[in-house]
């Protein structure tokens with residue numbers, strides 16, 4: 001499911017670029033040739049991060065600047081279209097993709113296609129419903145960089161009719177403590193919902209949130225309270241913005257506070273949930289309250305003592321399916337009702353394995369040796385399995401290796417990189433019908449090689 005935001009027309013947001021440190025990331029305004037500054041952030045052109053696709057400028061007047069250009073991918077033969085972004089190996093990144101169709105191809109309905117991060121299928125991009133409502137769609141995921149680059153790719157599937165496209169791509173480097181109970185060598189965290197409770201204000205984002213995470217306003221039929229104290233958000237591992245503690249949902253004394261959240265039914269999976277609480281009263285020795293938290297009737301945290309300093313509780317690997325109810329039951333004799341300020345919920349997405357680094361490097365060198373490598377020779381060469389590079393087949397399993405290269409009639413010019421000698425899992429190589437020049441590299445290390 002997509003997240004949506006009303007970000008269509010240019011509302012006046014004060015620009016004060018120098019007032020805030022920029023987030024440590026890469027913000028790409030896809031399909032644009034120049035940089036733009038918007039809501040205190042600098043978006044740059046995506047040229048240099050991708051070598052395929054065409055750009056388009058929407059004719060809709062007064063569009064929010066980021067939305068007015070996009071990159072689209074008409075080439076039906078490519079297995080994927082990849083952005084490759086330099087990152088800090090081992091770093092943790094928030095990635096957001098933004099989509100606003102705008103009828104760029106003359107159609108009425110946005111295409112439906114897939115998103116991929118490195119070798120993992122992230123999910124389906126279906127912006128049909130949001131677009132019909134005049135909304136922009138975005139998707140967010142938190143991943144660890146396992147190498148020196150991260151690839152974010154789009155791909156067609158059986159249901160893609162017109163050209164996949166993308167409006168903006170953002171990567172933010174996050175501190176190590178954020179969501180650190182997750183094993184990021186095995187999982188990515190796919191954002192399902194992130195809300196500031198008791199707020200009907202604008203979305204909270206940068207500079208309130210240092211990583212430009214989007215905290216959507218959320219209200220239900222429960223009473224709302226405002227906070228009368230300040231807290232230090234850096235005391236929380238997940239560094240929620242202070243602004244989300246300004247308001248809360250509560251209920252009257254002695255009652256259980258029930259919140260249906262997130263509002264959408266969830267696919268059966270494991271989830272990471274983190275909830276944020278603060279006693280909203282003026283700080284005093286008596287400004288605290290105790291309640292127990294349960295999720296769908298299952299105990300999440302017993303006798304949580306919520307003070308004016310605020311507290312976060314989280315659960316990882318939490319199984320959920322369908323609708324979710326968070327219930328907060330007050331302890332005996334507590335003179336005020338429970339209170340909740342904010343929440344985040346992520347689907348835990350198992351990583352789809354990876355290709356042996358030696359093979360990835362060998363294939364990248366091979367691609368660099370050709371003057372005209374196939375357009376999809378970018379990102380992971382083998383994974384996801386259905387999106388390996390054209391002409392490349394690989395073993396299956398967690399640590400994948402390149403086994404055959406059939407480059408027959410690719411019309412390749414350039415030379416065959418000596419790094420081919422490093423593809424030690426290669427069993428078959430077909431090179432006929434190309435215009436390669438230069439010496440044939442030493443391949444005696446390829447004991448497995450049978451066909452040439």
Ligand SMILES: *[C@@H]1O[C@H](CO)[C@@H](O)[C@H](O)[C@H]1NC(C)=O
Pocket residue numbers: 053054074
């Ligand atoms: C898209 O870009 C390719 C390569 O740059 C070019 O050959 C092609 O004509 C472009 N297609 C359109 C529809 O502009």
Ligand SMILES: *[C@@H]1O[C@H](CO)[C@@H](O)[C@H](O)[C@H]1NC(C)=O
Pocket residue numbers: 112126127128129159
């Ligand atoms: C995309 O979403 C719309 C609205 O939710 C749905 O009707 C449609 O079937 C979806 N398309 C695909 C290809 O899944």
Ligand SMILES: *[C@@H]1O[C@H](CO)[C@@H](O)[C@H](O)[C@H]1NC(C)=O
Pocket residue numbers: 176177178180181237
């Ligand atoms: C997460 O980060 C916090 C703050 O740096 C630290 O106290 C805690 O031990 C870390 N937890 C894990 C599981 O690494």
Ligand SMILES: *[C@@H]1O[C@H](CO)[C@@H](O)[C@H](O)[C@H]1NC(C)=O
Pocket residue numbers: 228229230
């Ligand atoms: C909270 O912080 C703001 C700005 O720093 C300050 O003006 C206000 O007095 C503080 N409120 C309390 C209750 O400490």
Ligand SMILES: *[C@@H]1O[C@H](CO)[C@@H](O)[C@H](O)[C@H]1NC(C)=O
Pocket residue numbers: 285288290305306307
């Ligand atoms: C809750 O925390 C406050 C402040 O630390 C403390 O004074 C109070 O005794 C605690 N209440 C319970 C029931 O532990």
Ligand SMILES: *[C@@H]1O[C@H](CO)[C@@H](O)[C@H](O)[C@H]1NC(C)=O
Pocket residue numbers: 158386
């Ligand atoms: C790969 O593609 C096949 C054929 O289109 C499809 O049946 C299968 O579900 C796909 N596998 C994955 C993991 O998407």
Ligand SMILES: *[C@@H]1O[C@H](CO)[C@@H](O)[C@H](O)[C@H]1NC(C)=O
Pocket residue numbers: 406407408409430
């Ligand atoms: C290699 O690719 C060519 C062209 O796509 C195809 O005709 C041929 O059958 C392939 N060879 C093998 C052994 O798969």
Ligand SMILES: *[C@@H]1O[C@H](CO)[C@@H](O)[C@H](O)[C@H]1NC(C)=O
Pocket residue numbers: 358361365418419420421422
């Ligand atoms: C093969 O890989 C090794 C280690 O990754 C590297 O040092 C070497 O340069 C590579 N060989 C070739 C011919 O590229």
